[in-house]
Amino acid sequence: MGMFTRMSDIVQANINAILDKAEDPAKVIKLLIQEMEETLVELRSVAATNLAEKKQVQRQADKLQQQINAWQAKATLAVEKDREDLARAALGEKHLCQQKLSALTDEQVVVDESLSKLQADMGKLQDKLVEARAKQKSLIVRERSVAVRMTVKNRVHSVKIDDAIMRFEQYERRIDDLESQVDAYDLVNESQGLHAQFNELEAESQIEQELEALRKKVA
Structure with missing residues (x-):
């Protein structure tokens, strides 16, 4: 099962329904929390990779923009010096840089969309994790309460109390x-x-x- 498929299943899961069907709700909720925590770690790792890629693409885009500006300045200088051949060559290099920059811009859009989706998914998964942990605490409290009540009832019905x-x-x-x-x-x-x-x-x-x-x- 892929990470994103597993994450989607977790986000869409109804924790109460899962626990209602479980023979041992405490064990099931513990496994669910473990699964969520592991998936969240993986999502953060993917997000970190995408952020690093975004920074790299941004550096390449900045470098290309500097080259575009430089070739534009050289083309202008060549025209001023009546060197249209050099101006034409400089503009050709400028256009090549612009094409590369356009491709990087498209790549930036893809990376940004991926990061936005990852952030949304991590937010949903984090909410589910909080819900699961709260449910785990509730189960623990209920279990302790039942144990205490059972102890009290056993004592009340003991011969000594009678x-x-x-x-x-x-x-x-x-x-x-x-x-x-x-x-x-x-x-x-x-x-x-x-x-x-x-x-x-x-x-x-x-x-x-x-x-x-x-x-x-x-x-």
Whole structure:
């Protein structure tokens, strides 16, 4: 599979769909990221080669333009000196340089278009790589969360936790019983105090009656 074909497949791929079909999503996403990183390195290498070629073509174009200017100046000088033969030869060399420059210009266009496409492809691939890495982090977080939840559920259903809950409930019932006893004691004390007051009133009344009877008897 060629690099650009592989890159195109990666860019057009739906990461979620790939992971949904995978038996081991974590392994698949890891391989996808590795594939993207390798393809991105290759694209950068091709882009670097194209940039070097562009600079070389630009240097050749600049050199040809200097030659064109020089031959133009020589043709002008020959005309001024009435040497049309030399002027004609200088213009001929100038035209040859212009043809070469035109070919280089076409080559520059091809190189620039290739670089633009490479930059666009690298941008798309970089976006996919960011998406894949984010998906990988999400899978890791979900995996850890499931592991923690499973551990907690296992502990909740363990015998030790059940025993601890039962002991807590027993302790809670003991506290309720003690509180009930205290409340009952307060009610008894309150009732006994009320009876004592009435008994005291009745005793005083009896004493007053006996005292009155003695007074009448003495009188």
